[in-house]
Structures are given as structure tokens and as C-alpha cells.
Amino acid sequence: xxxxxxxxxxxxxxxxxxxxxxxxxxxxxxxxxxxxxxxxxxxxxxxxxxxxxxxxxxxxxxxxxxxxxxxxxxxxxxxxxxxxxxxxxxxxxxxxxxxxxxxxxxxxxxxxxxxx
Amino acid sequence: xxxxxxxxxxxxxxxxxxxxxxxxxxxxxxxxxxxxxxxxxxxxxxxxxxxxxxxxxxxxxxxxxxxxxxxxxxxxxxxxxxxxxxxxxxxxxxxxxxxxxxxxxxxxxxxxxxxxxxxxxxxxxxxxxxxxxxxxxxxxxxxxxxxxxxxxxxxxxxxxxxxxxxxxxxxxxxxxxxxxxxxxxxxxxxxxxxxxxxxxxxxxxxxxxxxxxxxxxxxxxxxxxxxxxxxxxxxxxxxxxxxxxxxxxxxxxxxxxxxxxxxxxxxxxxxxxxxxxxxxxxxxxxxxxxxxxxxxxxxx
Numbered sequence: 001x002x003x004x005x006x007x008x009x010x011x012x013x014x015x016x017x018x019x020x021x022x023x024x025x026x027x028x029x030x031x032x033x034x035x036x037x038x039x040x041x042x043x044x045x046x047x048x049x050x051x052x053x054x055x056x057x058x059x060x061x062x063x064x065x066x067x068x069x070x071x072x073x074x075x076x077x078x079x080x081x082x083x084x085x086x087x088x089x090x091x092x093x094x095x096x097x098x099x100x101x102x103x104x105x106x107x108x109x110x111x112x113x114x115x116x
Numbered sequence: 117x118x119x120x121x122x123x124x125x126x127x128x129x130x131x132x133x134x135x136x137x138x139x140x141x142x143x144x145x146x147x148x149x150x151x152x153x154x155x156x157x158x159x160x161x162x163x164x165x166x167x168x169x170x171x172x173x174x175x176x177x178x179x180x181x182x183x184x185x186x187x188x189x190x191x192x193x194x195x196x197x198x199x200x201x202x203x204x205x206x207x208x209x210x211x212x213x214x215x216x217x218x219x220x221x222x223x224x225x226x227x228x229x230x231x232x233x234x235x236x237x238x239x240x241x242x243x244x245x246x247x248x249x250x251x252x253x254x255x256x257x258x259x260x261x262x263x264x265x266x267x268x269x270x271x272x273x274x275x276x277x278x279x280x281x282x283x284x285x286x287x288x289x290x291x292x293x294x295x296x297x298x299x300x301x302x303x304x305x306x307x308x309x310x311x312x313x314x315x316x317x318x319x320x321x322x323x324x325x326x327x328x329x330x331x332x333x334x335x336x337x338x339x340x341x342x343x344x345x346x347x348x349x350x351x352x353x354x355x356x357x358x359x360x361x362x363x364x365x366x367x368x369x370x371x372x373x374x375x376x377x378x379x380x381x382x383x384x385x386x387x388x389x390x391x392x393x394x395x396x397x398x399x400x401x402x403x404x405x406x407x408x409x410x411x412x413x414x415x416x
Contacts, residue, residue: 045350049380052361
């Protein structure tokens, strides 16, 4: 069980974090060419074959990444995360999620599918 | 082709034979000296032929390739610059490298060409589950340890400061990691080409001598000597990946995006395997302390 929302994705060169707001029209979708390798004790590594770059994901980020299927809004993702976390999620979780998605989007790892 | 042939046997069982024409034989003798290769009569499982040509851009394919009705019989020039040209074939395990004869004896360019020639071994390693990596290699009681770090961090300093037996410093810049027939990883020391390029060194490296890879230490300068395990396996993968990319990135600038994508995907897979099989540590080292004792404790 995931206990709390942890620090989001890190990049080897230390990506700059930017404040971001997301709307529920935007449904994040993972870049299908990106590889998620998960053999590392709940942690994982994202590999982008186009850039040759790789990034580490903590267990919470892995959980969220799996919901980037173009079908879940940010609110729905947070709801699922809340259901998973024994101790609940902090008030700033929506901002963290927004930063996470913005970070991945800036690297080309995530895009958006608009609601029908 | 002259009688100038040298052999390099690697830990994965591949046997490389280097041969040269008379005009390129002096160049090959020097490469063999640097890599401590032995003369051979073997045919080998992989072969690299060196020749010297006057004008690479205008010259025909090497005589050993032949022309044939279809032009080059399946041989393709991989690189066709003014300094050297490389021919590869999809199915024949040979590479033909033509050196511009004007630079065969050039005091710097000949070493650049030697460096480039070994990329054929790097490519082979990638396809066989291994990779070159930007790291010093040492052995402790016969067990290989890598000390990885970006340039100017202190790999060479650590290499020079290692005490003697049971330690042996094997190389300070680049190591080739390969899988042996048991699926275990072994490490070959590779030359530090900058020693020859900029320091006119006469150093040589026993490239054929592979040691079992027992640990990887990621080096950082610090005020205290310490070795701590990298407990996060994802972090270990990223660190090994970065150290390997430092070798590959210059090559990838010159290839197609598809080739880069395929190679980097393969590299990512291989380093994930390496980081999963070989214990990794962070090594904080000072200039005066006995950092190797921290490594010994980690290896125990």
C-alpha cells in the first residue's frame, strides 16, 4: 500500500519545477514509445528512446504513470491515489500532480487527450 | 594483406583478428603494442582489416571486398570522411577500415583512428549484452571494480593512488563490460587515448585481461572518505546509464536518428541488466584519505 505522496519524478540533471494548473478537460496520456521498466522493488525507470534519456520514478509516480491512459482526468487520478494511500494525500497533492505532468510534458513523455 | 595479424580474445568468447596491408602495418603494430595484443595465425570469429588509401572519397572499395556486378557485393560504407572510411557487411563478420595514407603516421590523428577502430568492438558489445563505460577499472584480489564519474572528478587520481597488492589498477578512463558464457559480467581495461594524444605517452594496457565485475563505485569528491550502497535500484540503473552514455554520445551525434534510437534502447536494456547484477555504491573520496579502505569494506 502506498503510504504518502512522495517526491515526484527526478531527472539526472535536476529538472526545474514549474507551477502548473491543469483542467479536467485535459486527460494525460503517456507517450507510447516511452518504456517503463519496473523490475526495481516498486521503483521504475522511464526510458525515452527518442532522446536516449532515462528518469527514475518512485512508487507513487509509477502508480500515477499507469493512469496516464488518456481516460483519466487529474481529479480522477487524485481520487484513485487517495483511495490507495492509507494516510491520505496532502493538500498540495493537486499542485504536485500538475508539476509532475508539466515536467513529463516538457520532456515529451506525456501528452493530452481531450475529453470527447 | 601482409603477415601482420594480431588477436584479441574477449570475455564473451569472441575472437577478434586485426590484419593490415603493408602500408598500414606500422599503424597496426602500434595499436597492438598499446593494447598488448599477440601476433596470431587464427582466423577469429570477427575480423578488422586495415589498409591505407590516398583519396578515400575517390578510391574504389578495398580489393579484399571486390566490386562484382552489383557494385559492392553487400558491403556498405558506414563512414566516408577524409580521415578514414569504414565498410561493413550485414552478414559477414568483418569490417574494413581504410585509413587516409597521409595520416597513418600523423602523431595525433593515428591515435584518433585507433580510438575509432575500437568502436567496432563497442558495437559488438552492445549487441551482445554489454557496453563500454566511462570508468576506471581496478582489481582487488582478482575481483574487478569500476570507478565511474564524469571527466575531471578524480577517476585518474583514484587510479594513481590505489596501493599495490591486493589492489591492481588496470585502466583509468574506459572499460568494456561483457557477458561471459555463464551470463556473468566481466570487464576489460581499455586504453586512455588522451594519454597518447596529448601527453605523448608510451603506455600500454592488457586489454585481453578481463576480470569478473564485482562492484561499481560512483565517485564524487568529498571531505570524508565513505562508500555507501546505492539501495535504490532505479538510481543504480540511471547512474550506470549515464556512465555508459558518456562513451556513446559522441558516436550518436554522427548517426541517423533511427540508429541512435535503436542503440540507446539496447544500451538501456543492457545497463539495466548490469545494474541489477552488480552491486553499486556511492564513493566519496578525499585527496589524502584512504578511500580504498572504504571500497574494501563495501566489497567484504
